[in-house]
Amino acid sequence: MKSGSHLELQNIVFRYPGAKIPVYDQLDFTFEKGRAGLLGDNGSGKTTLFHVLVGLVKPDRGRVLFNGREMENDNDFKFLRRHVGMVFQQADDQLFSPTVIEDVAFGPLNYDCAREEAAEIASRTLKKVGLQGYEHRVTHRLSGGEKRLVALATVLAMEPDVLLLDEPTNDLDKSSRSRLIDILGELEQSYIIISHDQDFLSNLVESYYLLEKGKLIHTTDAILHQHQHFHILGEQNHRHHDSLVD
Amino acid sequence: MHITEGVASLPVLIGGGFISATGVAIGLSRLTQKKIIATALLASSFFVTSLIHVPVAPAVSLHLLLNGLVGIILGWAAFPAIVVALLLSALVMQHGGITVLGVNGVVMGLPAVTVYLLFGNWLKIPGRKRKVASFAAGSVAVLLTAILLVLAMVLSDRTFLSMAPVILLFHLPNMIIEGVVTMYVVGFMEKVQPELLEQSV
């Protein structure tokens, strides 16, 4: 049952335990639908932002809203989590069942699906990510790329309205990466991706959120390329480091 | 240190099973749903690190028990964590045994919880008190383990009495080393992840 993908943060203030400076300084965030990237320096609090959105971290101040409704207690967030899926930075953290099918069926089973139906959903989802036949493989023995795709499948199986992906290209080789781009490209869901890999993002997302100094700036692609620079590599193929504003 | 299959007599088996079951039940009842997964990962760490061999004399290495450390980190939850580790140890590595799981649970788990009860308070106080508590927890746990091991054996068959001095002596250097190691481990945890020292239930 579709629910909508409108996520909102209002006036969020949060300080890590023991830290002097809050990581979010009255931060506001609105996401309606579509595909966006979330960028920021290491330690700027990108992952924690996801955690605040889904209620894994409680901010010191501020409100979290989902489709206009404020998420006030754990029950509210339980509802939210049926519609918002999160793919974690490390696949191993999400693959806690012995076999692939059990991991992928875990979500549906927890949401009162009958066993056969859950198994069928799991198989379908595995096919969607190109892993048909992987049902009875042992999760621990898969390759990095395969684990990443299974992790994605475990979340897709719940048919969320929005996906939050945290550094999905971590530890992926070139072919796994392009496979992931293809799969994500075809998804119907809205999603927000945290990534340092700007090539990856530019293939998929329509806009960017920049997390800087405790606040979020929303911007579209065009602005990112408005800078001039000079260096010795000039005309040759080259990569820049991840700086957004010169 | 554990006993293998066949060493324990029926009364010791039943007694050990009963005490272990109680310990596990108490430990589980104090674990919230939030903590159970982290406890499992810590039990996993206990399994892995208890395989470490440390030199105790020229050309002699012993593996560390670390039940004192687990006791002060997990509190009562150390009992189920240790029993699970022992069960897996028996199934996967043939260490210890399945029929004697209850007995071994008492031998390893009871000292863990005991040192938590004895030294847990001082452990919460940073500085010298924490250092002393961690050393004491590590070494006293080894002492209690050795005593319970001997007790389990001797209660099963008096003939084992001859092995008692050897076993106890064997554990003496272990006591000091585990005291030192536990002290250092707690010191490191304090700096790197102090949350871990507040998990005990």
Added chain:
Amino acid sequence: MIEEKFALGNSVFHKADPVVKLVGAACLLPFVAVNDDLKVILMGLFFGIFFVLLASLELRHVLKHLVVVNIFMFFLWIVLPFSGSGEVLYYFGPLAVYKKGVELPLLITLKANGVSLLIISLLSTSSVQRLGNGLRQLGVSVQFTILLLTTFRYLGVIMQEYGRLRRAAKLRRFKPGLSLHTYRTYAYLIAMTFVRSYEQGNRVNNAMIMRGFSGTFPIMDLPSKNSDYKVGTLLALSFTILIAVSII
């Protein structure tokens, strides 16, 4: 990596419902383990060997496992025969070899090997995960089974983690010796292993919460019913024989 070597196979033991095997093991194992009747112990050993052969397990691996068990036995054999009192069997130079000191390790050695073989053929022929599910069906608390299954699932991961830390120390020329520095280094390795596993535990818990975890692990597969009758009958028969032997 924790390999469940014995769990792969096609024998009746592999296909049987873990619940049947667990109940059978719960009867057979303790009966052999606490018995002092040599007849029963030998019968138990015989069943152990028979079941292992029936399960078509690779003898190479079975023997490797038995070696571990018998190393412990070795320690018993060094001390016990020469200690104790009572009847003396013979003299080994100046040392007396007592009857009781030989009987005890002998019985234990036979028992330990027999029980281990029974465990390998009955319990190790199912994956830990299915054993855990079987335990739950038998009434073991959900919490305990979650603890068991999750601890097992991440064993390999933690081992790799520790291995990485250990190699890093080696690369910095760490050589274990009798020194405070050695103990400090090991303490560091232990501390970091615990810290990282604790942090991973929290992340895994978060991942579970995100997928609706509410305290139970749903069970997925259903083992076949065929082998249950065969194995069930076999185990019941074995247990009956053991009891009969003990009475004779």
